[in-house]
Amino acid sequence: MALLELHNVSKGFGEGKYRTEVLKNINLSMEEGEFLAIVGFTGSGKTTLIKMISGLLSPDEGEILFRGNPVTGTSHERGVVFQNYSLLPWFTVYENVALAVNERYPDWTKETKDIHTRKYIEMVNLTPALNKRPAELSGGMRQRVSVARALAMNPEMLLMDEPLSALDALTRGTLQQEIINIWTKDKRTALLITNDVDEGILMADRIIPLTTGPNATLGPEFRIDIERPRDKTELNDNEEYKKTRNDIIEYLMDMGAEVKTKKTTNYRLPELKPIMPGKTFRKRKEEDKLKYF
Amino acid sequence: MKAIALKLCSVTGMKWGIPFVKLFSGEEVLEQLKEIWGTVGIPLIAIVTFLLIWHFGAKQIDTSLGQVPGPAMVWEQTKALWAEHVDERIKADEFYARQDARNAAKLAKNPNANIRVVDYTGKPTYIDQIFTSLKTVFMGFLIASLIALPIGIICGLSKKIMQALNPMIQVFKPVSPLAWLPIVTMIVSAVYVTNDGWLEKSFIISAITVSLCSLWATLINTALGVSSVNEDYINVAKVLQLSPTKKTFKIVLPATLPLIFTGLRISLGVGWMVLIAAEMLAQNPGLGKFVWDEFQNGSSQSLARIMVAVFTVGIIGFILDRIMVELQKLVSFDKKTIA
Structure with missing residues (x-):
């Protein structure tokens, strides 16, 4: 039996005229120990999806099953790493993680809790910053605290909502590696949401693109059959990698183009002759996107 | 030392003290003088102007209690109020000293004597x-x-x-x-x-x-x-x-x-x-x-x-x-x- 199942899940926001359907007919099944990545454009409803799986939001239609039981609220079984870290700024690194440990294991003795908390802070290499507050940490360090907090609760499944998208490329690389290392150690089921195809290929067993919203739904799955451990630099010469990457990007780009053509029919623009600088700008923007997806 | 002084300035809300501290430690003198002019000079001029207007304006108005007091009179009364306070405290101290002496004398005569301790009843300063x-x-x-x-x-x-x-x-x-x-x-x-x-x-x-x-x-x-x-x-x-x-x-x-x-x-x-x-x-x-x-x-x-x-x-x-x-x-x- 699959660990996590989504059947025809739909979700929208707003009422009447202002209602937008964000997600439509999402079907998904995840096996235990699997690392799945969902890639999509910003604004396609990725965060909404992860909020529903974690139990922070409930779907308008369809059902979400975790171990065969419907998800009705948050649970310690599903740990979440939020996009914007969501650390509590009045607590130190230690206290932020300890808060989670206290909640998860209220019956443990003080010493056991302490050891457990320190173990996970050590795991993300933050022991030197134990008593610092989030404001004193860099973005990458904050995200590591967030990862430690989620892992310290020993969730059966780790949900990561664009955990690395706000970080610079270098920090991103090291954190990707750290997350993979931790995942390989205890093979927890992990769901990663990202806007970076390379990140998905590097980390996941399977990639599923999310089409652009509104009415976003999951596209076809792409299996990543590249041996682990995967090395970022070696990956660049890997034929399998190149092929998968191109396939996914092609799929996403086609979808993007589709949306664009749809959109031009919706808006009637005033009849202005576009001037040259604007054109080059738009072109550059497209190139930017190419690099990202 | 300098750090403490700077901290003190910001804690007490006397931000204008900061350039002075910096000036004494010889940090960018011209910059600090400019800062002092802005934070101290200009307000000072405004205050002096206010006092002058008050001083001369007050003289124009006669009330049933005499002339409206100017800054000088107010300052005088501030001192007077303080003097009254000090006076009152001295009186109180003297009162308690007398009372203590009286009670001590009573006790010396008769160890079982009834002693009365009374609070000083002067008016509040x-x-x-x-x-x-x-x-x-x-x-x-x-x-x-x-x-x-x-x-x-x-x-x-x-x-x-x-x-x-x-x-x-x-x-x-x-x-x-x-x-x-x-x-x-x-x-x-x-x-x-x-x-x-x-x-x-x-x-x-x-x-x-x-x-x-x-x-x-x-x-x-x-x-x-x-x-x-x-x-x-x-x-x-x-x-x-x-x-x-x-x-x-x-x-x-x-x-x-x-x-x-x-x-x-x-x-x-x-x-x-x-x-x-x-x-x-x-x-x-x-x-x-x-x-x-x-x-x-x-x-x-x-x-x-x-x-x-x-x-x-x-x-x-x-x-x-x-x-x-x-x-x-x-x-x-x-x-x-x-x-």
């Missing part, structure tokens, strides 16, 4: 009155906080309770202390009938009036703060599955503290402002009563003395505000947002 006022305002502020904080938190947590209480809050908020006072007086007189003198009736009346006027700012700010906690923090609470009490104390309250303290700061300011009026009518022996007594007294110094009170109220109000700002900085996690 200006300094005593300042302290009475401070005591009253803090009592009122304490009562206001004890009422406003819990209600504010409950209002913030429950939308229904907020909807229930909001009309009343909005209606009572703008009511003047002068309107509350007679009601409070009647109720306190009816309820507080003991006469053991632990707390003066006038003290209680003034304090309650102060709280009635000052609690609204704290209440509204607390309710607003609690109801608008960052959604990310609430999500954390949900994902960690914190119990309601833990959620309140570990997440909601720390996140709200800056706004709560903003409310408390406004409350204390309003309380101090309202206090003078309350004391005037309740005859609580503080600054308000001082102003009223001087007004009734009608001597040629009265106006000058009242003006001393005006400045005292202003300066103490400023100091109270600074204290609240520092407390606020101490408790809030984001220190940059506090002015």
Whole structure:
């Protein structure tokens, strides 16, 4: 039996005229120990999806099953790493993680809790910053605290909502590696949401693109059959990698183009002759996107 | 040394001291002089101008109590009030010394003699009155906080309770202390009938009036703060599955503290402002009563003395505000947002 199942899940926001359907007919099944990545454009409803799986939001239609039981609220079984870290700024690194440990294991003795908390802070290499507050940490360090907090609760499944998208490329690389290392150690089921195809290929067993919203739904799955451990630099010469990457990007780009053509029919623009600088700008923007997806 | 001096300047709200400290440590002299001109020179010129206008303007107006006092007379009265205070203290000390000597003599004659210790019954000096006022305002502020904080938190947590209480809050908020006072007086007189003198009736009346006027700012700010906690923090609470009490104390309250303290700061300011009026009518022996007594007294110094009170109220109000700002900085996690 699959660990996590989504059947025809739909979700929208707003009422009447202002209602937008964000997600439509999402079907998904995840096996235990699997690392799945969902890639999509910003604004396609990725965060909404992860909020529903974690139990922070409930779907308008369809059902979400975790171990065969419907998800009705948050649970310690599903740990979440939020996009914007969501650390509590009045607590130190230690206290932020300890808060989670206290909640998860209220019956443990003080010493056991302490050891457990320190173990996970050590795991993300933050022991030197134990008593610092989030404001004193860099973005990458904050995200590591967030990862430690989620892992310290020993969730059966780790949900990561664009955990690395706000970080610079270098920090991103090291954190990707750290997350993979931790995942390989205890093979927890992990769901990663990202806007970076390379990140998905590097980390996941399977990639599923999310089409652009509104009415976003999951596209076809792409299996990543590249041996682990995967090395970022070696990956660049890997034929399998190149092929998968191109396939996914092609799929996403086609979808993007589709949306664009749809959109031009919706808006009637005033009849202005576009001037040259604007054109080059738009072109550059497209190139930017190419690099990202 | 320099670091301590700089810290002291910013804590006391005397930002103008900073360039002086830097100047003495020989840091970019021209830059510092410019800074001094801006922070000290310009305000100083303004103050001198104000004093001059006051000085010459005051001479133009004759009241039934004589000329309107100028800055010089006010300064004289400040000194006079201080001298009276010192005099009164000396008299008190002498009184106690005499009493002690008398009692000692009595005991020497007969070890079982009945000894009477009497408190000195001189009239309260200006300094005593300042302290009475401070005591009253803090009592009122304490009562206001004890009422406003819990209600504010409950209002913030429950939308229904907020909807229930909001009309009343909005209606009572703008009511003047002068309107509350007679009601409070009647109720306190009816309820507080003991006469053991632990707390003066006038003290209680003034304090309650102060709280009635000052609690609204704290209440509204607390309710607003609690109801608008960052959604990310609430999500954390949900994902960690914190119990309601833990959620309140570990997440909601720390996140709200800056706004709560903003409310408390406004409350204390309003309380101090309202206090003078309350004391005037309740005859609580503080600054308000001082102003009223001087007004009734009608001597040629009265106006000058009242003006001393005006400045005292202003300066103490400023100091109270600074204290609240520092407390606020101490408790809030984001220190940059506090002015």
